[in-house]
Amino acid sequence: MLLTNLKVIFKMSTDKNVRLQLRQTKEMIKNDKLYSTFKMLKFALKFLTRDKLTSHQGIYYVNFAFPVFPSPAFITFLNLARDKQNILTSHAFCKKTAPLSICLTITTxxxxxxxxxxxxxxxxxxxxxxxxxxxxxxxxxMNTPIIFFTGGEPLLHPDLKELCQCVTDKSLLYILTTGDGLTLERAKKLKEYGVFGLGISLTTCDEIIDIEKRQHGKCYQNAINAIKYSVKAGLFTTVIAVIPKNEVNEKKVV
Ligand code: SF4
Incomplete structure (x- = not known):
């Protein structure tokens, strides 16, 4: 995985915003007794050998559970530490002021x-x-860096615009959706309202099985269209594969 990530790491090293936030991060953590350049490199390496690093419009992404870099949400993540003088120690011992991420079921x-x-x-x-x-x-x-709107289907919420707009850039905002009701125009509007990304659910790449599982004649097509619209609108786009435990075994992956 590290080799796959090298290209993105090189891009990061030439990005002035990355360097700026690295300096800002160092300023915030350098007095912590757990801090050393070696430990930081070891920590980064742990991520980079395990997760795929992705770049999207000047920001870099490791996984859903970690704020993108550089971003105001990453600084919020550092500020999650209860002891602001010892940010690393607080994180290491889970002494935090808020959850790292939270799913809000804005509608059922x-x-x-x-x-x-x-x-x-x-x-x-x-x-x-x-x-x-x-x-x-x-x-x-409380310094929550990542907020997910989920449901039910969050796109059905009548005041979605208002709710999105009240999340400032201090937190990353994702919407977890089936794609039901999404159009290209709506995806562009979500981007304008400050949504960072969409997580679009899909149970399988077989349309007939997907319809069987979700009991909606257009669920598969809605998801495929939503992926296209989300990408076109410049939203960070991920697919959430819903695989129930009983369907995971060595012989069969649905
Ligand atoms: S999309 Fe499916 S899992 Fe999600 S709220 Fe609707 S019925 Fe439930």
Missing amino acids: KCNYDCYYCGSKDKNKTDLSTDDWKKIIADLQK
Whole structure:
């Protein structure tokens, strides 16, 4: 994996924004007793030999669970440390002021009926937009670097624009969606509202099985279209493969 990542690492080394945030990071952590250049390199190497490094519009990405670099959300991540004088020690001992990432079920409404669903509930009343705005403000005050909007189907939320816009760039905002209701115009609008990326769900690359599993005639096509629209709109685009435990075995990967 390290070899695959070398090209991106070279690109990073020539990027002035990367160098700027590296300096800023060093300033924040250099007084911590756990800090040493060797340890930092060892830490970076651990990621780079395990995860694929991706570049997207001048930012670099390791995985969903880690803020992109360079970004204000990465600084929020450092500030998660309870002891701001000893950021590394706080992180190492999980002394943090907030979760690293959080999924907010902004609505339980959904047009699908996946057999593995654990969150859809037609009879539940969603929290109000004002409640969500207060929760988001609190999470950001606590230094939560990554916020996911999920559901149900988050694109069905009537005040999605308002909710997206109240997440400042202090946190990365992803929407986890089936793609139901997404158009290219809407994807562009989401980007304008400050959404960083979409996680688009797909259960399999077989359309018939996908329809069987999610009980919606257009689920497969919706996902494929959503991937195209999301990429075109410049959103960071990932596919979330939903693979239930009973379908993972040595002989068969669905
Ligand atoms: S798309 Fe998500 S919320 Fe909707 S039924 Fe499927 S798992 Fe449940």
